[in-house]
Amino acid sequence: MGKENPAAEKASNLLRSRLCDPNFVVKHLSDSPDSNYSSVTEACNNSILLLGPRGSGKIAVLELILTDLLLEYPDTISVIKLNGLLHSDDCCAFKEIARQLCMEHQLLFSKMASFDDNSQFMIEMLRECGLAHKTIIFVLDEFDLFAQGKQRLLYSLLDAMQSVTSQAVVIGVSCRLDADQLLEKRVRSRFSHRKLLFLPPSKEDMQRLLEHILSLPVDSSLPHAYAVEFNKKIKNILADGRFKEIVNTLVNLDSTVNHLLRFLFLAVSYMDLESGFLSFENFKTALSNSHRQPKLECIKDCSILELYILVCMKRLEVKEQNSYNFNSVMKEYKSIHDSFQTSDYYSRNVCLRAFEHLLQRELICFTDNRGYSQSVEFRPVKLLISSIELHQGLKSYCSCPVILLKLVER
Amino acid sequence: MAREKEESMQVSRRATRSSTFSANNNGIELGKPNDSYIPTLGDLVFGQEPISLDDLLSRFPGRRVQILELLRLLGTLNSSMPPLFVYGSASTGKTSIIIQVFRHLSRPFVYTSCLSCYSPRILFESILNQLLLHKKNAFNGYSSAKRCEKPSDFVIFVREALINVIDSLKENAEKTSTSKLKGQVNGKMIYLIFDNFELVREWNKSSSILPFLFGLSDILKMPEVGMIFISSTSPDTYHSNTGYVAPIHVYFPECTEDDLRQIFMRNQANQKLYSSFLDIVLRPFCRITKRVDELSTAFSLLFKRYCEPLSDLGVLPNGEMKRRLFSHLQPHIAPSLNEIFRVASQPCLECGVNQETRRKGGARKSVGSGDLDDIGFHMSTSAKYLLVSAFLASRNPATLDASLFDTTGVSDSRKRKRKASEKSLEQKEAAEQELLMKGPGTFSLERLLAIFQCITSVGEEEEGNDGLRVDEGSNALMSDILLQLTSLCNSNFIVNGGSCPLEGSTRYRSTLSEDLAMKVARSIKFPLSKYLYRR
Numbered sequence: 001m002g003k004e005n006p007a008a009e010k011a012s013n014l015l016r017s018r019l020c021d022p023n024f025v026v027k028h029l030s031d032s033p034d035s036n037y038s039s040v041t042e043a044c045n046n047s048i049l050l051l052g053p054r055g056s057g058k059i060a061v062l063e064l065i066l067t068d069l070l071l072e073y074p075d076t077i078s079v080i081k082l083n084g085l086l087h088s089d090d091c092c093a094f095k096e097i098a099r100q101l102c103m104e105h106q107l108l109f110s111k112m113a114s115f116d117d118n119s120q121f122m123i124e125m126l127r128e129c130g131l132a133h134k135t136i137i138f139v140l141d142e143f144d145l146f147a148q149g150k151q152r153l154l155y156s157l158l159d160a161m162q163s164v165t166s167q168a169v170v171i172g173v174s175c176r177l178d179a180d181q182l183l184e185k186r187v188r189s190r191f192s193h194r195k196l197l198f199l200p201p202s203k204e205d206m207q208r209l210l211e212h213i214l215s216l217p218v219d220s221s222l223p224h225a226y227a228v229e230f231n232k233k234i235k236n237i238l239a240d241g242r243f244k245e246i247v248n249t250l251v252n253l254d255s256t257v258n259h260l261l262r263f264l265f266l267a268v269s270y271m272d273l274e275s276g277f278l279s280f281e282n283f284k285t286a287l288s289n290s291h292r293q294p295k296l297e298c299i300k301d302c303s304i305l306e307l308y309i310l311v312c313m314k315r316l317e318v319k320e321q322n323s324y325n326f327n328s329v330m331k332e333y334k335s336i337h338d339s340f341q342t343s344d345y346y347s348r349n350v351c352l353r354a355f356e357h358l359l360q361r362e363l364i365c366f367t368d369n370r371g372y373s374q375s376v377e378f379r380p381v382k383l384l385i386s387s388i389e390l391h392q393g394l395k396s397y398c399s400c401p402v403i404l405l406k407l408v409e410r
Numbered sequence: 411m412a413r414e415k416e417e418s419m420q421v422s423r424r425a426t427r428s429s430t431f432s433a434n435n436n437g438i439e440l441g442k443p444n445d446s447y448i449p450t451l452g453d454l455v456f457g458q459e460p461i462s463l464d465d466l467l468s469r470f471p472g473r474r475v476q477i478l479e480l481l482r483l484l485g486t487l488n489s490s491m492p493p494l495f496v497y498g499s500a501s502t503g504k505t506s507i508i509i510q511v512f513r514h515l516s517r518p519f520v521y522t523s524c525l526s527c528y529s530p531r532i533l534f535e536s537i538l539n540q541l542l543l544h545k546k547n548a549f550n551g552y553s554s555a556k557r558c559e560k561p562s563d564f565v566i567f568v569r570e571a572l573i574n575v576i577d578s579l580k581e582n583a584e585k586t587s588t589s590k591l592k593g594q595v596n597g598k599m600i601y602l603i604f605d606n607f608e609l610v611r612e613w614n615k616s617s618s619i620l621p622f623l624f625g626l627s628d629i630l631k632m633p634e635v636g637m638i639f640i641s642s643t644s645p646d647t648y649h650s651n652t653g654y655v656a657p658i659h660v661y662f663p664e665c666t667e668d669d670l671r672q673i674f675m676r677n678q679a680n681q682k683l684y685s686s687f688l689d690i691v692l693r694p695f696c697r698i699t700k701r702v703d704e705l706s707t708a709f710s711l712l713f714k715r716y717c718e719p720l721s722d723l724g725v726l727p728n729g730e731m732k733r734r735l736f737s738h739l740q741p742h743i744a745p746s747l748n749e750i751f752r753v754a755s756q757p758c759l760e761c762g763v764n765q766e767t768r769r770k771g772g773a774r775k776s777v778g779s780g781d782l783d784d785i786g787f788h789m790s791t792s793a794k795y796l797l798v799s800a801f802l803a804s805r806n807p808a809t810l811d812a813s814l815f816d817t818t819g820v821s822d823s824r825k826r827k828r829k830a831s832e833k834s835l836e837q838k839e840a841a842e843q844e845l846l847m848k849g850p851g852t853f854s855l856e857r858l859l860a861i862f863q864c865i866t867s868v869g870e871e872e873e874g875n876d877g878l879r880v881d882e883g884s885n886a887l888m889s890d891i892l893l894q895l896t897s898l899c900n901s902n903f904i905v906n907g908g909s910c911p912l913e914g915s916t917r918y919r920s921t922l923s924e925d926l927a928m929k930v931a932r933s934i935k936f937p938l939s940k941y942l943y944r945r
Contacts, residue, residue, distance in 0.1 A: 013489040020490040020633060054653050059628075083629060085622045086562040096562060144652065145618075175652050262658060265492060269482045292659060294497075294644030301499050301664040304697040325847060344697060347748040354698065361499055362647050375905075375921045378849030 007226050008276030011216055012268060018213055019265045022060035022258075045161040047170040047191050049143065052198025054175040055258025061198075062139065062171065076134050078104045084142025090152045094118035097138075101125050119156060126166040135167045143172035147182035154183065158190035200255035206247065209257075210238055213264065214278070226276065233277050240280060246287050253291070263290050295385050298361050299393030304344060304401060305354045307394065308333060310363065311404050313383050314390055323367065323380040326355055340403055352377065449543040451578050454518035455595050456509065466514045470507055471676065472669025476662055480511050483658060484636070487517075487597045493627050493637040493655070497644050498662025501701045504640050505605055507662075516596040518579065523605040530619055534564040537602065541571035561622050565629060575600055576634050599634045602626075607641040611648065624654040664700045667692060673702060674709065682726050687716050690736055694743060698750055708750045715742055792866075793894045794934050799861040800904050800920035801927040804850035806943040808857060814941055815864035852907035852917035855895075862891065865936065 018024045050058045069077055080100045087093040095111075098118040102109035105125075113121070129136055138157060140146055146154055161168050172179065183191060201209065214234045216227040237243055250263055266286035271278050302310070312332040316324045330351060337345045356376065358364050367380045385393075391408055394400050463481075467474055483494060496504050512519050520540045527533040535554035539546070544555035558564050579598045610620055622629075627637050637657075645659055665673065671688055678684040691712060695705055716739045717723055727735065789797070806814065898904045899918070907919035922930075931938035 009486050013486060016485060017490045017633065020492055054655070085618060085625065085629070086560075086565060088618070089560075092560060092562050142652075258656070262492065262656060266658065269485065273486075289659075292661065294646050297661060297663065298499075298644060301700075303699050305699070323847070328843075328847065346698065349752070350698060350748055350750055353751040357499075357699070357701075360642065362643050374849055374919075378847070380847075 007223050008271070008273045010222060011226075011230065011276060012271055012273065014216065014222075015214065015268045015271075016265065019261050019268065022057060022261075023063060024213075045166065045168055046194075047158065047161070047172070048194045048196060049172045049174065049180060050196050050198065051174055051177050051179060053200075053256050055254075055256035056198040056200065057257050058173050058198050059141065062173065066137070066139075077137060078129070078134065079137045079139065081139045082141065082146075084140065084145025088142075088145045088148060090150070091115045091118075093146075093153045094122065097122050101136075122156075123160055126160050126168060127163075129168075130163075130166040133167065135169060137169045137171065140170065140172045143174035144176045144179045144182055146172075147179065151184050151187050154187050155190075158187060162190060200251070201257065206251070206260070207238065209260075210247075210264075211235070214238075230277055233279075237278065237280050237283070243280065243283060246283055249287065250290075263287065266290055295363070295389050296393050296396065298363055299385070299390065300397060301361070302358070302363070303354070305346060305351065306358050307397070307400065307404055308336075308344060309351065309355055309358060310383070310385075310390060311394075311407050312336065313364065313381070314387060314408060317383065323382075325380050326352065326377040329355070329381075336403075336407070342401070342403055344401070449545050451518070451543070451575070451582060451595055453543065454520065454540070454575070454600065455516055456513035458513065460516045460594075461510070461514050463514060466510055469510060470503055471672035472665050473503055473507060473662075476660065477507060477511065479660055480508065481515075483660065484511070484515065484517075488599055488634075490599075490633040491636045493624070493639065493657035494660055495639045495641065495645055495657040496660045496662065497641045499664055499701075500642050501703045502662040502664060504642075504662050508603065508638065508640065512601070516594055517599065517601065518575075518595050518597075519601040519603055521603045521605065524609045525606040528609070529613065530561070530615065531559045534558040534561075534568075538564075538567055538571055541568065541575055541600075561619070565626075569630060569632070572600065572630070572632060572635055576632075599636055601636040601638060603638045603640065605640045607639045608643045608647070617651070620648060621650055621652075621654040624657065628655055665702065667696055670696065670700065670702065670705065674706070680724055680726075683717070683720075683723070684713070686727050686732050686735070687713055687739075690716075690739060691743065694747060695750065698747065704751060708746065712739070712742065712746055715739060789930075790894070791934060792891060793898065794930050795866055795936075796858075796862060796891065796894055796898060797903060797920075797922060798927060798931050798934070798936055798938060799858055799865055800853075800898070800918070801922045802865075802938075802941055803853035803858050803861055804920040804922075806941070807851070808853070810943055811857070811861065814943075815861065850919050850921070852919045854915060854917055858895075858918065859891070868936075 050062065052058050066079055070079075078101070080097055082093055082096060087096050094115060095113070095118055098113065098121050099109050101107070101122070126136065157168075157170055160166055161170065176182075177197075180188065180191065180193065180195065211234070215231045216222055218224065218227050218231070220227070247260075250260060253259070263286055266289055267278065267282045270282040270285050272282075299307075299310075309329060312329045313324070315336075316328060316332055321328065330348060333345075333351065336342065355364075359366075359381075363385055364381050364383055367382050383390075387408070394405055394408055461469075467477060470477060480494075480496075483491065485491060496508065498504055509521070520537055522533055522536045522540075524533065527536050535556070535558055538544075538556050538558060539554050542555045544550075546552045546554070556567050558567055576598060579595065579600065582595055583598050604623065607623075610616055610623065613619060623639075627635065639657065645657075648654075671685075671692060674688060674692075675681060675684060687709075691709065695708060699705065716735055719735065719738050725731075895904070899906075902921060904918050904920055907917045928938060
């Protein structure tokens with residue numbers, strides 16, 4: 001597509017890989033929790049919870065710290081990572097712990113080991129490592145999922161930490177701010193109630209972050225003049241008042257760093273590869289693309305017959321019929337046709353098929369979950385869009401029949 | 411504290427009869443390993459000639475914006491990408507466009523559809539099979555490469571497999587040439603495509619599988635892996651308790667009328683003729699539906715009818731001819747609109763000839779009413795009687811059976827007409843409303859058989875001796891009737907309506923519409939309307 005600018009391609013690739021790599025962002029913003037350091041150096045047992053909305057960089061910060069620690073104390077730390085989505089089942093969790101411990105210490109792992117074997121193994125390993133002054137760090141991602149059920153894993157981990165011989169740190173990461181309330185009493189008593197909240201970055205931090213991410217490195221393989229020009233343009237865009245407004249709109253919706261990164265990715269993907277520079281237009285297009293209204297788009301996709309059915313259902317709701325099904329909708333449809341003599345009167349089969357299309361689009365749904373013995377025409381349905389959305393959708397529908405607008409407005 | 415390491419079992423643990431048999435019997439030839447196809451890295455690419463961008467854009471008229479957006483998001487070679495979520499209503503071209511885009515880019519991908527992989531285990535194993543370049547054939551007993559049920563196992567296996575594939579891709583990239591060869595693999599990234607993703611919401615463990623799949627790229631933390639989810643419902647229909655990693659959304663809107671025109675004009679032999687045809691039919695049909703698959707079946711039939719007066723299909727229509735063709739087609743458009751979703755089965759195509767002769771006979775019957783006497787499926791007479799009895803059993807309350815079906819023959823059970831008071835009118839309306847809402851009632855098996863016996867005896871009386879021979883070996887006929895009933899249940903004419911709360915016996919419900927019941931009754935010459943309870 002036109003002249004290819006290899007420098008632009010390289011720049012775009014670099015920016016994209018930065019935006020997909022959370023560690024790059026976090027390095028710039030990090031404020032490290034010192035508690036982890038203390039646990040290792042002073043050889044005491046500790047537990048901590050990292051809490052914050054999804055996408056605020058908790059795992060990234062943790063990774064950063066762990067890499068730093070591993071560099072500083074290479075032999076005295078082993079890290080075990082568990083994820084609540086994968087290992088919430090206790091058997092799975094212990095098996096995974098045993099597997100990771102075996103990998104770390106070059107032992108042979110048996111897949112056939114039972115749950116008791118695995119838990120015994122873990123306790124013994126903790127004791128051995130404690131005697132050898134090695135710390136084991138347990139990272140529990142999606143901590144709230146571990147707190148479902150009987151919480152055996154949490155209890156055994158935190159219990160094992162109570163003994164003097166073991167040296168372990170348990171770090172829980174969760175996006176539920178009340179994750180510690182989910183713990184059982186005996187687990188909670190063994191948990192040191194330390195929580196670290198990840199708050200959204202302030203405006204100045206955000207500004208610095210943007211500049212840091214979007215500026216190309218001047219002394220890399222990219223041509224020097226190009227990089228300098230690119231950075232100058234970026235500075236101009238960032239200082240622009242309209243851009244600040246865009247960032248404000250984004251932050252008002254979702255103030256996590258991840259959201260900002262997705263927006264930047266979209267903007268970078270719109271970058272014009274011929275000229276090789278980001279422009280303000282790219283950011284504007286990215287904003288309109290990331291703020292979508294799926295239900296309105298759905299309504300725009302509907303055919304006119306489907307709109308008729310939606311309007312009929314709306315009218316039935318307005319008439320305060322608590323539950324209605326396809327047959328009642330058909331009755332309403334017929335009455336509209338009789339009173340207004342519309343040209344769009346189709347047979348029942350056609351309407352039934354349009355009704356099924358609406359079900360597929362998830363603009364309407366059945367209200368009963370177990371009524372499978374009834375055919376589609378008799379099961380009660382309800383609308384999944386509000387009247388405002390319907391109204392807006394009809395207004396923005398090109399060539400919408402006037403009768404529908406009139407009916408909705410009444 | 412050393413533990414034994416065990417080899418991972420490759421073949422499934424269940425020994426089927428064929429595998430044990432062939433293992434024991436050396437004389438039987440197994441699938442010859444020499445003939446079986448050994449998949450290579452090139453199998454991860456589309457597998458046919460790559461196409462140019464113009465070719466890609468011309469294959470999908472009206473989708474230019476979406477194709478360019480996809481290309482932009484996928485980026486140049488080896489650029490990383492967060493997960494993509496492609497959504498749009500059915501038949502908008504999402505799957506085909508994505509596959510053709512990958513064909514154009516010649517990048518390796520792994521495609522799984524959540525329609526054919528209907529459980530997590532099958533989904534995981536399908537992905538692993540493709541990544542490990544494992545083909546199921548007779549040689550390995552049609553088993554997967556690895557047995558994988560849980561997400562935790564899947565993450566371990568897929569990470570290994572992905573590392574292997576990426577390494578071989580890197581090696582391949584070192585020694586690549588610039589010419590576009592068939593089967594050439596570009597780049598060091600591999601993409602996982604999940605199609606029909608909306609079906610995952612209905613799986614058993616969907617509350618844990620959905621966030622797992624959405625967050626798979628975060629869990630794996632491999633920048634060389636890209637993920638694409640294709641769904642026919644919008645992203646706000648995916649509910650989760652604690653949310654999940656937000657992918658980038660790509661929206662495929664429905665085709666506009668102009669797009670549809672361009673799509674239908676492709677591959678037409680006579681462009682001008684078809685264009686004049688579309689001028690007539692496209693607008694009215696678009697008011698009902700804009701889906702390409704539904705419109706194309708309707709249009710193909712109509713176009714045949716449109717071309718009927720023409721002797722030469724290659725002719726270019728001028729103004730006068732267009733008017734003539736239009737007036738020929740005009741009467742067929744309205745009924746065809748009402749038949750738009752019907753797919754013609756074989757008998758109907760033959761009936762079309764009969765209908766022609768009927769129509770030429772004067773009375774202008776529309777296509778719809780021509781089918782009034784034709785049910786469209788074949789059934790034995792006793793099955794038809796069963797259907798009618800089921801319909802009656804569902805429609806009429808049980809208390810009326812005695813008066814309707816008394817043994818002295820058909821009696822007219824209509825009440826003497828009294829002057830309708832206001833209260834009874836209201837009651838009538840409420841009862842009608844209830845009928846609309848509740849649907850057909852349930853009946854027990856005994857009641858159905860009793861009504862069946864009554865009806866067939868009536869039918870026999872009316873038709874004389876050429877009707878059903880019920881009294882001859884009626885015991886044998888009863889078992890046939892029960893078999894008929896089972897087949898009616900299997901074809902959903904009669905469904906299970908839940909069990910009676912007092913006795914616990916199953917009750918049935920008829921799903922026949924009144925029109926169809928009338929048609930069936932007419933075909934066996936049964937006066938259905940006399941027996942229907944009118945409130």
